[in-house]
Amino acid sequence: MAVPSSSTPVLSLRGATKRFGGLVAVNNLDFDVMEHQVMGLIGPNGSGKSTTLNLISGALRPSAGSILLRGAPITHLRAHAIARRGVARTFQLVRVLPSMTVLENIRAGAVFGHRRRWGHEADAFATQMAEKVGLAGKLAMRVSQLTYIDTKRVELARALASEPRVLLLDEWLAGLNPTELGEGIALVRRLRDEGRTILLVEHVMDAIRSLCDACVVMAAGAKIAEGTPDEVLSDPEVIRAYLGEEDA
Amino acid sequence: MTGQELRALILSTLALAAAAALPALGSSYWLTMGVTIAMYTVLATSWALFSGPTHYISLATAAFFGVGTYTTAIGIELLPYWTLLPIAAALGAVMAALVGFATLRLSGVYFVIFTLGLAEFVRQIITWVQNLTGQKGLYVLTDLTEKHIYWQLLGLAALVYLAGWLIARSRLGFALRIIGDDEEVARHVGIDTALAKIVLFMVPGAVAAVAGAMLAPRYIYIEPSLAFTPMLSFQVVIMALLGGTGRLWGAVVGVIPFTLLWEAISASFPNQTTLLLGVAFLVIVYLLPRGFVGLLEDARRRLGGGGW
Ligand SMILES: Nc1ncnc2c1ncn2[C@@H]1O[C@H](COP(=O)(O)OP(=O)(O)O)[C@@H](O)[C@H]1O
Ligand SMILES: [Mg+2]
Numbered sequence: 001m002a003v004p005s006s007s008t009p010v011l012s013l014r015g016a017t018k019r020f021g022g023l024v025a026v027n028n029l030d031f032d033v034m035e036h037q038v039m040g041l042i043g044p045n046g047s048g049k050s051t052t053l054n055l056i057s058g059a060l061r062p063s064a065g066s067i068l069l070r071g072a073p074i075t076h077l078r079a080h081a082i083a084r085r086g087v088a089r090t091f092q093l094v095r096v097l098p099s100m101t102v103l104e105n106i107r108a109g110a111v112f113g114h115r116r117r118w119g120h121e122a123d124a125f126a127t128q129m130a131e132k133v134g135l136a137g138k139l140a141m142r143v144s145q146l147t148y149i150d151t152k153r154v155e156l157a158r159a160l161a162s163e164p165r166v167l168l169l170d171e172w173l174a175g176l177n178p179t180e181l182g183e184g185i186a187l188v189r190r191l192r193d194e195g196r197t198i199l200l201v202e203h204v205m206d207a208i209r210s211l212c213d214a215c216v217v218m219a220a221g222a223k224i225a226e227g228t229p230d231e232v233l234s235d236p237e238v239i240r241a242y243l244g245e246e247d248a
Numbered sequence: 249m250t251g252q253e254l255r256a257l258i259l260s261t262l263a264l265a266a267a268a269a270l271p272a273l274g275s276s277y278w279l280t281m282g283v284t285i286a287m288y289t290v291l292a293t294s295w296a297l298f299s300g301p302t303h304y305i306s307l308a309t310a311a312f313f314g315v316g317t318y319t320t321a322i323g324i325e326l327l328p329y330w331t332l333l334p335i336a337a338a339l340g341a342v343m344a345a346l347v348g349f350a351t352l353r354l355s356g357v358y359f360v361i362f363t364l365g366l367a368e369f370v371r372q373i374i375t376w377v378q379n380l381t382g383q384k385g386l387y388v389l390t391d392l393t394e395k396h397i398y399w400q401l402l403g404l405a406a407l408v409y410l411a412g413w414l415i416a417r418s419r420l421g422f423a424l425r426i427i428g429d430d431e432e433v434a435r436h437v438g439i440d441t442a443l444a445k446i447v448l449f450m451v452p453g454a455v456a457a458v459a460g461a462m463l464a465p466r467y468i469y470i471e472p473s474l475a476f477t478p479m480l481s482f483q484v485v486i487m488a489l490l491g492g493t494g495r496l497w498g499a500v501v502g503v504i505p506f507t508l509l510w511e512a513i514s515a516s517f518p519n520q521t522t523l524l525l526g527v528a529f530l531v532i533v534y535l536l537p538r539g540f541v542g543l544l545e546d547a548r549r550r551l552g553g554g555g556w
Contacts, residue, residue, distance in 0.1 A: 059432070078435070080436075080440045080441065083435070096433075107422075108433070109437050112426075112437045113438045116438075
């Protein structure tokens with residue numbers, strides 16, 4: 001096993017590929033996410049962004065290639081084992097635990113995740129995460145009573161409660177109204193300022209520009225550009241890929 | 249321990265003591281009913297421990313029960329009776345672990361069919377072995393009376409409740425609630441969902457095998473068709489769902505009325521018991537999806553204004 005050093009990426013994809021029958025949803029993808037980096041994964045709809053996150057989190061197994069967490073392969077581990085090694089995520093379609101309270105939802109991350117807690121310690125940490133995402137005072141509520149943005153906050157707090165090495169956010173800002181979007185961006189910015197390592201899939205350009213240190217652009221499963229947000233968003237090929245989507 | 253837990257503990261101790269006094273009535277009819285009710289309470293409560301949170305319908309009760317029955321039938325010649333109960337528990341648990349390992353990664357439908365086939369499969373093996381040795385059945389001759397069997401089943405019931413209570417307070421219990429809500433989330437927060445389900449499935453496996461081992465002396469003559477009757481599995485499912493799997497005490501609320509009704513019907517219309525199963529099933533599906541527990545909780549919420 002490789003010895004992680006400060007220059008070892010937290011997360012690396014090497015030739016990561018996912019085929020669904022004849023469709024190559026992710027095609028030979030390479031990129032690294034460094035410690036404390038916020039990396040954006042962008043691209044038109046259907047370009048394979050969610051599938052990439054699914055490969056990393058273990059929701060899907062890669063058809064080829066490898067995925068490394070701090071130099072150690074996690075390619076063929078099951079999702080729970082990957083979570084325990086320090087990968088936490090949110091889902092594009094929000095997934096909260098409907099029979100439980102806000103606190104219990106968040107506690108799920110604290111109890112079983114990367115850094116495991118139990119009893120009062122788990123409750124205290126879950127409460128702390130709830131406050132961090134702006135859910136203070138809503139701990140005892142059922143998730144069915146929450147607004148949409150609050151369910152997203154619950155999911156984020158659940159992921160944070162495991163103290164992940166890397167956080168995967170799949171369109172966490174999608175579907176928010178303009179006011180909520182402002183709050184959402186500010187929240188992710190705070191996480192960034194705490195020095196967290198984040199890989200985020202995003203469509204909102206303002207968010208990408210203001211949050212990401214670097215971006216990988218995907219089209220039809222493959223990486224077509226990589227660089228700072230300004231670099232990639234002015235790349236002719238990237239513009240073509242996005243315009244192609246508008247036409248379709 | 250909270251006040252509510254203390255109250256529950258006192259109540260259950262009193263209920264257990266009252267139940268233990270049943271033989272003092274001196275009625276052999278009620279003692280027989282007591283054995284039946286205690287047996288189904290044990291089976292349905294442990295069944296619900298697994299099926300409540302996972303939503304997997306297990307029809308393996310008869311398989312575990314039959315293995316327990318045969319543990320006593322075969323073992324009684326070789327070992328003291330009391331040592332056979334832990335052996336049956338271990339056999340049931342191992343068998344459940346194997347079944348779980350083979351099937352719990354599959355979807356629920358496969359699980360139902362596999363567990364139903366399991367009882368038949370074990371029954372065929374035993375029949376085959378018996379044919380080789382030229383036996384039809386086995387005699388279990390002990391000096392255990394109905395009263396002793398009843399008290400043993402009550403003790404087992406107390407253990408099942410204790411196990412249920414401990415599981416609910418454990419990481420495993422929390423993991424199972426998460427699995428019941430959303431298995432994808434469960435995996436992604438770090439829960440080994442397959443392992444959690446296998447471990448939990450070992451509980452009804454062990455319990456049903458011990459119940460079978462305890463009941464064997466009552467049957468005296470053990471045959472595969474008696475020990476592995478699929479009807480047992482179906483009755484356990486119906487009773488547990490009728491009571492409601494959402495609470496530990498749910499199963500017994502289904503077991504008591506169902507057993508009494510079953511007895512009444514089989515006394516006067518012996519051919520209509522299957523009909524009762526069917527009607528009970530329809531009632532569950534259309535009127536009581538959460539069982540009597542759901543009914544009681546709704547009533548209580550309406551009266552008490554939601555103070556849970
Ligand atoms: N489980 C699946 N089975 C079959 N095809 C899938 C599956 N998941 C995604 N796809 C296909 O893979 C492609 C990429 O999808 P996805 O990763 O969700 O795109 P994005 O998140 O970039 O919008 C799409 O064509 C989609 O239809
Ligand atoms: Mg997507």
